[in-house]
Amino acid sequence: MSLFDFVFGCSHQRCSFPITVKGKLRRSAAAAVTGTYVVCLDCGKEFPYDWTKMKMVRSEPDSSAAPNPITVASGSKAA
Secondary structure (H helix, E strand, O other), rough: OOOHHHHOOOOOOOOEEEEEEEOOOOOOOOHHHHOEEEEEOOOOOEEEOOOOOEEEEEOOOOOOOOOOOOOOOOOOOOO
Protein backbone atom coordinates (compact mmCIF):
# COMPACT_ATOMS: atom_id res chain seq x y z
CA MET A 1 0.00 0.00 0.00
CA SER A 2 1.43 3.36 -1.00
CA LEU A 3 1.26 6.57 1.03
CA PHE A 4 -1.19 7.99 -1.55
CA ASP A 5 -3.56 5.03 -1.03
CA PHE A 6 -3.22 5.35 2.74
CA VAL A 7 -4.19 9.04 2.72
CA PHE A 8 -6.81 9.11 -0.07
CA GLY A 9 -7.96 5.48 -0.16
CA CYS A 10 -7.97 2.98 -2.97
CA SER A 11 -9.18 4.10 -6.41
CA HIS A 12 -10.42 0.56 -7.30
CA GLN A 13 -9.05 0.77 -10.86
CA ARG A 14 -7.80 -2.83 -11.08
CA CYS A 15 -10.69 -5.26 -10.60
CA SER A 16 -11.20 -8.96 -11.21
CA PHE A 17 -13.35 -10.50 -13.91
CA PRO A 18 -17.03 -10.55 -12.84
CA ILE A 19 -17.89 -13.53 -10.63
CA THR A 20 -21.44 -14.93 -10.54
CA VAL A 21 -22.52 -16.80 -7.43
CA LYS A 22 -24.93 -19.68 -8.07
CA GLY A 23 -25.92 -20.63 -4.52
CA LYS A 24 -27.75 -18.21 -2.25
CA LEU A 25 -26.24 -19.61 0.95
CA ARG A 26 -22.69 -18.35 0.37
CA ARG A 27 -23.63 -15.07 -1.32
CA SER A 28 -21.65 -12.03 -0.12
CA ALA A 29 -23.24 -8.61 0.43
CA ALA A 30 -21.93 -7.37 -2.93
CA ALA A 31 -23.27 -10.43 -4.77
CA ALA A 32 -26.66 -10.09 -3.08
CA VAL A 33 -27.42 -6.93 -5.10
CA THR A 34 -27.16 -8.36 -8.63
CA GLY A 35 -25.86 -11.91 -8.13
CA THR A 36 -22.54 -10.94 -9.72
CA TYR A 37 -19.61 -9.05 -8.20
CA VAL A 38 -16.02 -7.94 -8.90
CA VAL A 39 -13.13 -7.66 -6.45
CA CYS A 40 -10.58 -4.84 -6.33
CA LEU A 41 -7.18 -6.47 -6.85
CA ASP A 42 -5.42 -3.82 -4.75
CA CYS A 43 -7.55 -3.65 -1.58
CA GLY A 44 -9.83 -6.71 -1.83
CA LYS A 45 -13.15 -4.87 -1.55
CA GLU A 46 -16.12 -6.47 -3.37
CA PHE A 47 -18.47 -4.46 -5.58
CA PRO A 48 -21.78 -5.45 -7.21
CA TYR A 49 -21.56 -5.79 -11.02
CA ASP A 50 -24.33 -5.42 -13.59
CA TRP A 51 -23.86 -7.63 -16.69
CA THR A 52 -26.39 -5.68 -18.78
CA LYS A 53 -24.65 -2.33 -18.18
CA MET A 54 -21.19 -3.96 -18.06
CA LYS A 55 -20.06 -1.90 -15.06
CA MET A 56 -19.92 -1.82 -11.28
CA VAL A 57 -23.06 -0.57 -9.57
CA ARG A 58 -23.63 1.10 -6.23
CA SER A 59 -24.81 -1.21 -3.49
CA GLU A 60 -26.63 1.55 -1.61
CA PRO A 61 -28.94 4.13 -3.19
CA ASP A 62 -27.43 7.53 -3.86
CA SER A 63 -29.06 10.09 -1.57
CA SER A 64 -28.09 13.03 -3.81
CA ALA A 65 -29.76 11.53 -6.90
CA ALA A 66 -33.30 12.43 -5.82
CA PRO A 67 -33.28 15.54 -3.62
CA ASN A 68 -36.30 16.56 -1.64
CA PRO A 69 -38.59 19.03 -3.44
CA ILE A 70 -38.44 22.66 -2.36
CA THR A 71 -41.71 24.18 -1.24
CA VAL A 72 -42.34 27.90 -1.61
CA ALA A 73 -44.85 29.56 0.69
CA SER A 74 -47.55 31.36 -1.27
CA GLY A 75 -48.11 35.05 -0.68
CA SER A 76 -44.48 35.88 0.12
CA LYS A 77 -42.54 38.10 -2.24
CA ALA A 78 -38.84 37.78 -2.98
CA ALA A 79 -36.75 40.91 -2.50
